[in-house]
Amino acid sequence: MYKYIITPLLLCCLALPAMADDVQLQDNHPDRYVVVKGDTLWGISGKFLKDPWKWPQVWKMNRTEIKNPHRIYPGDVVVLDTSSGHPELRLLQETVTLQPGIREEALEKEAVPTIAPNIIAPFLSQPLVIENDELNNSPIIIAGQEDRVAMSPGSQIYVNRIDEGEGLLWHVYRPGNILHDPETTEPLGVEAVYLGDATITRYGVPASGEIVRANQEILPNDKLVAAPDVLQDNFVPRAPNSEINGRIMSIYGGVNEGGPNSIVTINRGSNDGLEEGHVLSINRMGTYISKNPRKKKTTEKFPMKEYRYKDVEAKDEIFDEDSPKAAVEKPVEKTKPAKEYDPKEDPANNPTLVRLPDERIGLLMVFRTFERVSYALVMQASRPVNVLDIVKTP
Numbered sequence: 001m002y003k004y005i006i007t008p009l010l011l012c013c014l015a016l017p018a019m020a021d022d023v024q025l026q027d028n029h030p031d032r033y034v035v036v037k038g039d040t041l042w043g044i045s046g047k048f049l050k051d052p053w054k055w056p057q058v059w060k061m062n063r064t065e066i067k068n069p070h071r072i073y074p075g076d077v078v079v080l081d082t083s084s085g086h087p088e089l090r091l092l093q094e095t096v097t098l099q100p101g102i103r104e105e106a107l108e109k110e111a112v113p114t115i116a117p118n119i120i121a122p123f124l125s126q127p128l129v130i131e132n133d134e135l136n137n138s139p140i141i142i143a144g145q146e147d148r149v150a151m152s153p154g155s156q157i158y159v160n161r162i163d164e165g166e167g168l169l170w171h172v173y174r175p176g177n178i179l180h181d182p183e184t185t186e187p188l189g190v191e192a193v194y195l196g197d198a199t200i201t202r203y204g205v206p207a208s209g210e211i212v213r214a215n216q217e218i219l220p221n222d223k224l225v226a227a228p229d230v231l232q233d234n235f236v237p238r239a240p241n242s243e244i245n246g247r248i249m250s251i252y253g254g255v256n257e258g259g260p261n262s263i264v265t266i267n268r269g270s271n272d273g274l275e276e277g278h279v280l281s282i283n284r285m286g287t288y289i290s291k292n293p294r295k296k297k298t299t300e301k302f303p304m305k306e307y308r309y310k311d312v313e314a315k316d317e318i319f320d321e322d323s324p325k326a327a328v329e330k331p332v333e334k335t336k337p338a339k340e341y342d343p344k345e346d347p348a349n350n351p352t353l354v355r356l357p358d359e360r361i362g363l364l365m366v367f368r369t370f371e372r373v374s375y376a377l378v379m380q381a382s383r384p385v386n387v388l389d390i391v392k393t394p
Contacts, residue, residue, distance in 0.1 A: 042379060
């Protein structure tokens, strides 16, 4: 069981005057707030700030402090001071009575997490994006005890090779869906399916091990990936320092819509400057509408003509909608392959159309990055979040 100590606030005396223009306080913000068990850093920040990811500015955190921030505990008091004309947050680390007759000491408490750890805990080590054919060179389960085909917790396994010193705990994976960049269609990696965990009991060729956890049946030819010694579980929500523009590629669970607490993958990663804790806005792309309000708006980027056919006596003939048969016979609908891009049919080049502005519909926070792909948690959403929605620096 991993212990998630995910972070928080830092003592600070003054907020810079320039920051006051950027940071907006909630209309009904409290003057002070006593932290209680179950709070999250995002929730506490939201009690004071309209944009919770801007709290590092108010606390005047530098790069080092963002990487290794101080902790906040239940019973600590967060105080807002506006006497100087600029908002200042102070953390008073004092013992506060949370319930009659019960007092808590700081050393006995768990630090307040940035977000609810039970939501992202499995994703810190589990779904895995495999880049550069890494899974092809991973150790392989070659057999189970007594030639069992399906293995479950307690089953002994044999692995083609694991040398001593390569690790004791291993995750078991199976190649899953290929992640394609929705803008370029380029494959960015393979999202491996997490199956369970195994411990190695004997190193060598072959090696022996035991399944200690299984989400589903584990089979021969499934792959092993060494479990990381240290997990990134200490997040400071903040905006990226550079302009990020990307798309949501998928929503965990194979659905096309999500909302708050949904896990999504985006087509940007560490190579693009993303880090754990970065907050991005979610935006819905504006549609094209006619400049003449009486005309129907167009949302297709590359319109295609559709042709309908009716199958009669093993051969196709064009279906005439005006014929007498049309009222009683339902046509079989088919669509011809999409035509190649024609600039004349692109709505962006149509002078009679105008594109509405993109609309911000929510926020997400990146909690795990790979080179070209990241996992993020939807923090807020005013409308359903869809695959292909735009993500960008807020």
